[in-house]
Amino acid sequence: SQAAGKVKLCLALDTGGVDDRSFNEGAWKGAQASLVSNAEYLPATSSADFAPNIKKFVDKGCELIVGVGFAISAEIVKSAKANPKIKYAVVDDAGQDCDANWNCKDVPNVKGLTFQTDEAAFMAGYLAAGMSKTGKVATYGGAPYPTVTIFMDGFARGVAHYNKLKGKSVQVLGWDPANPKSGTFVGNFSDQAKALTISKGFEQQGADIILPVGGILGASYAAESEKSKKSLTIWVDSDAYNTLTAGKSIILSTVVKEIGASIKSVAKDVADKKFTASKYVGTLKNKGVSLAPYHDLSGQVPGTLKNEIRAIRDSIIAGKLKVN
Amino acid sequence: MSLELRGITKTFGSFIANDEINLRVETGQIHAILGENGAGKSTLMNIVYGLLKADSGELLVDEKIINISEPSDALSAGIGMVHQHFMLIPVFTVAENIVLGHEKTGKFGALDIETARSAIREVSKDFGFEVDPDAIVETLPVGIQQKVEIIRALIYEAKVLILDEPTAVLTPQETDELLKTMRELKAKGTSIIFITHKLREVREVADQITIIRRGKVVGAVSPQTSEGELASLMVGRTVDLAPEKIKHKVGEPILVAKDLTVRDALGNAVVKKVNFHVNEGEVLAVAGVQGNGQSELARALINLEDHVEGSILLGGNELRGKSIYASLHAGIAFIPESRELDGLVGSFSIAENLILDLHDQAPYTKGITLSAGVVLAEAEKKVKEFDIRSQSVSDAVSTLSGGNKQKVVIARELSRPVKVLVASQPTRGLDVGSIEFVHERILAERDAGRGVILFSTELDEVMALADRIAVMYRGEILDIVDSKVTREELGLLMAGVASKKASA
Amino acid sequence: MSEIRSSVEKRRLRGVVVITLLSSLSFLYFGFISPGKNKTTFGFVLNNEWVLIKEWIIASATGVKIFSGISLVASVLAILAYRKRRQIVFPVGVATFGILMSFITWAASGKFIPLTGLLQGALLLAVPLIFGSMSGLICERSGVINIAIEGQLLASAFVSGVVASLTHKTIWGLIAAPIAGAAISFLLATFAIKFSVDQVILGFVLNVLVIGLTDFLYKKLLVPYQSTWNTAPTFGKIELPVLSKIPVLGPIFFSQSIVVYIMFAIVASITFALFKTKWGLRTRAIGEHPTAADTVGIDVNKLRFKNVIIAGLIAGVGGAYYTVGSVGAFGKEMTAGAGFIALAALIFGKWSPIGAVFAALLFGFADNLQSTLTIIGVSIPSEFMLMVPYIATIIAVTGLVGRVRAPAADGVPYLRGGAH
Amino acid sequence: MMRNSLSKFGQAIKLPGLSFGLAFTLTGFIIAFSDSKVLSKIGSPLEFIKSAGATAGNAYLALFQGSIFDINLTKSHNFFQGFYPLSETIVIATPLILTGLSVALAFKSGLFNIGAQGQFIFGAIGASYVGFHFHLPLVIHVIAAALAGMALASIWGGAVGLLKAKTGAHEVILTIMMNYIAGYFILWTLKTSQFLRPGRIDPIAPEVNQSARLPLLAGANLRIHAGIFIALAAALFVWWLLTKTTIGYKFRAVGANGQAAKTAGISVPFVLTATMAICGALAGLGGAVQVLGSEHALNADIAGSFGFDAITVALLGRAQPLGTVFAALLFGALHAGGRTMQSNTGVPLDIVLVTQALIVLFIAAPTFVRFIFRLKKLNSSAGLTSKGWNG
Ligand SMILES: Nc1ncnc2c1ncn2[C@@H]1O[C@H](COP(=O)(O)OP(=O)(O)OP(=O)(O)O)[C@@H](O)[C@H]1O
Ligand SMILES: Nc1ncnc2c1ncn2[C@@H]1O[C@H](COP(=O)(O)OP(=O)(O)OP(=O)(O)O)[C@@H](O)[C@H]1O
């Protein structure tokens, strides 16, 4: 049922599936929300599915094929070079074509969608530091992937910035940008029971604000800590206040990564024949990344802190403040 | 209580295991059933006991037709059975085994073992058994294990007691005790069905003898019938029961064991510093009650045991600590105690089993590949030479009868250049026909100038084959006597009573 | 005479030697070569239990010397015990504890270790494993191999999650879960016992089946209609009066959700029932020698069927732990292989209830210690830290346990007369 | 003569055929009843049945189009391209055959190898490293890379056999644990400087050099590559090893009755270690082929579930080399077809798992199928019977 004039938008997902409460899901939601396109997706059980999934979309006459995740980038580029008429985009990667010596150049029909997630995470870190009563905040990830640790980096740096300005010494548990090899991780993106135990471990160390970076993983902890009131949560990717069913009340904020929006806009470009290969970088400036509202907890966040965070955002946008 | 079988027929697929079998056991009668391996005795008894279902025929107890489709039916009808392959849970204690199926429970449904304990002691007292209710069954000698089976039958008041090859694993003393027990039971009015391959026993206790061949009753005779006649009735040909042993001079010591000690996994010595030797051209029998270390000693001789001290010299070369492979290929042939467990790979064909030891030697292998042709050809030869009964050499050994299984093992072990033959209970559970064959082979080896070490609990066997007899007791060799000793003396030695007679 | 050792002795000796070496090593390395510079703080108070000692602060180096000292002494005792051919379990246990503690004291120099929390976390991580291994235990003790534990856990987690969501009642989730587990068991029993299908194949297939179905339904129902289908509430903690106030033990054992209490009850009753009741005797009998059991009038296959179903019920409660017991909403493949770890724990524990529980706890402890250390910040790559529980299990299995013996008839379908 | 050999054949495929039928029917029901359009018609039975049939029918049509032949592709490209789905089936089956063989061979020696996953990973790591790090002449490079992978994997696998032989530790525990360890190990490896691509931080290794890639068999448009021949060769090798060689004989003897084998002088420790080493090499070759044939760049997800599906594949193939090949092809077809099914009809790919499970279940349960179809006992094809833990 292909409504006339609509872009045929096809998502080749990363492993983890369309319902990972993380970037796959975000991308799919965005694609569905796009008014100018009919969207469909294919999941991947292993990297072996990337190529055939893309091929299938090509054969089905998709006009815009979006690869979700850095892992799929290479296959997207391959396919793009073979099918110059089709437009491509890839999430979390520049989507460039690199030769054996790693000189990379853009491909005319591939748009890279990347995100300066650490900018927003930086604000979250500052917020956490400012809100912490115990002087300890924490973060942990699903598995040590760059797309995960970039959140943790920004978060930790935000805390450090707060300490510098205020001469405080708020501690970050679970991650240290200076020592990126180690850190606290669940080991996968599905074992919520273990995520819960880890969160409790942080609380026992005295952390009262925790940033879990692993899609669904944090759900167990959010639900639990809504009861125990031991700590507040900062979420990632898409505003948890709208997606979570339990634990809303302890969601301090979310480090939003507008994957969905970026895909929508690419779809729009294609529809309006304005597609360009120029890499899209989601920043605070273009609202590709942002810090979500404080929702229920807004009352508890001191006005001064809110202002400082606004200021930080402005100076990051203005390029006065470097987050990495 | 009397038991009658009318026209019992049982088939497995196309194979007829029991064919129109009629048989009547009077109250207080000991009724012996004789027959070759695979004749259908166990099958028939399993039908009576409700473990198998007859295709046709009926059972009468005290002239009334009864329907037995479950062992529980048999039990409640007063039929008890001691099975050929014991029906005890190895890891349970004696008492647990006895209460199993008849449990009484106290509060919180906790088991009541105590009543069983006392019952066991009682029965043991009546019949003069020595059975510890709390011993773990798998740690007990087979003889005792069997007593446990009998005690169970007695405790639950069997009026008809079926004994399927009860003496196959017993020593003379134990056998005599069992026969005594059977008479006592008979006196108490218990009817007994007694299956055995040992004609001496039959003629001693039986009141009536039924002979089965290929699933059919081929004769009902009285105990007065001579062993020869019985044997030929069973096998359908005349059998030579006493192999003649030609005297000839023995040669040099070929295998010498010095201070041999064997320990189990827990480190306790089960064989204690034994010393013996066997000469070329002689049979050294190691007699003794089951569970006095013979099995371990036999296994130790080819390094099957993990923890052995001392020395094993074969033609002067130390074998102890070498690999099993080395021992076998140094010239020891080994017939293990259990053909099913240690002797054969059940799912393998006869041909494959015949090369279990030589598969990586010429002529069976070229480079690393097996030469199937040669394997089959050699197998055909062996099958003829050792008269192994089967449709084809490609049949799985598991489908052979015990006798033929044993022939396969012997054929394989003798296919290597042999200096010494170590045979452990080589005729256990075999019928007279098969026994005759095995005995002939063993003597043939002896006469060919090889040393033979025969581990056996069968007094008759020991007497018939041995040139010298070493008696083991509690892991030690009490004495080594020559073959002129009497059954009684030997019996005493095996019971641990050291003989006054100086050893030969 | 040449001293030769039995395999058991060899293992004992290996144990003693290893423990002695480790003790000395930790004494030297943690104590002197690279001692911790700062103080280590041990926390004992988790919730609102009575406070004996709230915290115990000690200079890392000193603490190490104390603990390693203990382990050294214990090692010496172990050596003596070995010489005298006496039990070495206790001294070795103490020594291990000492070594472990000195390692923690060293690693946490200048940091805070919430001991009670560490143990509580270990228990919580072990809960599903324990349920799973108990399910396996009952099946395999009665002679039916159960590789479908993962499937049982996942299916019941799914069902309890959905039911609790639809009814908005945790209790209904808890009631529904065992039924789901039993349903999987019913398949296992029917095919294994009635149709004598190979039980290893069966177990694996059932796992695949459940994973497939739950993934499928998750996409079709739980994601699109999340607010109705996947919003399971969770049980709160039940603090047992007085008991929950006992320092250390209180928070660990007496301040848990109902599911955990059920687990204690199940483990206790299985241990009793298996070795002290008629049911237990018969169960072990049909697992060891079904023909023998048959000859004394026990209906082998009927009892096996019954037991497999019971096992399903138990695993079911374990599945409920994932949703109503802790997490709430169901997550795709949220059991994350716990069923297989539980299987390992069962074998590791030599098919005994207590053994399996300890194996599961060891795994849980290693796992939680691992994440606790990353939390306080050790500079070991996270990937290697994540390996710790698995490596620990391998070491334990190869070093301590060695050869294990399953119930003799485990996995063998019982057919009359066929068995020989 | 001719006729009765035909009827024999009929007999032989009767049960498998029915099993497949049963499996697909059941899956069909699940597909239909989980479809909102169908359920909306629940009011009028006839309509309901119609649309249910249609839904399931379409799904299966797509399944076929995605796994064997797709007429649409012949229109859009050329006739040859119509076989693209078949090529996909084979591409997925290739590593499955190798991992499946690894599990099957272990079964023959009485071992239960759950570790194909981990062995696959090490195979992939080894092959990838040699593949991108060195520059070697054409053929040599592929072989070197594959061998490197096999070597690593066979060490990883052999360790299991050795540990079991030396300490008696149970292979099921060992392999389960080692799978997890391997999974984290590859994560770590991919972040080491040797494996990171210059100037990049994401955990993907550089693509292997052209010289280290397995040649495509049917041009650039089809992904089918020479790996399938390697896989088939491996199957042939395993068959030869088991049936024709003395080593295979040892393996089978120990597998069938270790005690008797030991008594006859066969070294059980050797068999355990050798078996697991070869199993490791096979699964490792699977990983290598995956890297050198279709993936080219090593990444954390490379192993997917090849190692676990391998177990079901081997079981379905009754641990026979040929059977394993067919089972792997079937699974490949279901996976490839499932993709098309999802994209054409929106039926989630996961349903394929259900189908796989049901097929294996019914194949393994001839007695059940007979019971369902009220068949009397035809010559029963004895299903694979793996031994219990005491194996
Ligand atoms: N379960 C079975 N399935 C198929 N055939 C069987 C089965 N049990 C026994 N048979 C066949 O029935 C025949 C009789 O077996 P049975 O055990 O009764 O012999 P037996 O007289 O007890 O031999 P033995 O003296 O060695 O104990 C065997 O030769 C065998 O071929
Ligand atoms: N399930 C079975 N299928 C085929 N043959 C069987 C089966 N059960 C028993 N048999 C055969 O029945 C015959 C008699 O069984 P039985 O065990 O009594 O033999 P046996 O000669 O007494 O061997 P053993 O010395 O082990 O008792 C043997 O040939 C045995 O292989």
Ligand SMILES: [Mg+2]
């Ligand atoms: Mg018999």
Ligand SMILES: [Mg+2]
């Ligand atoms: Mg017999």
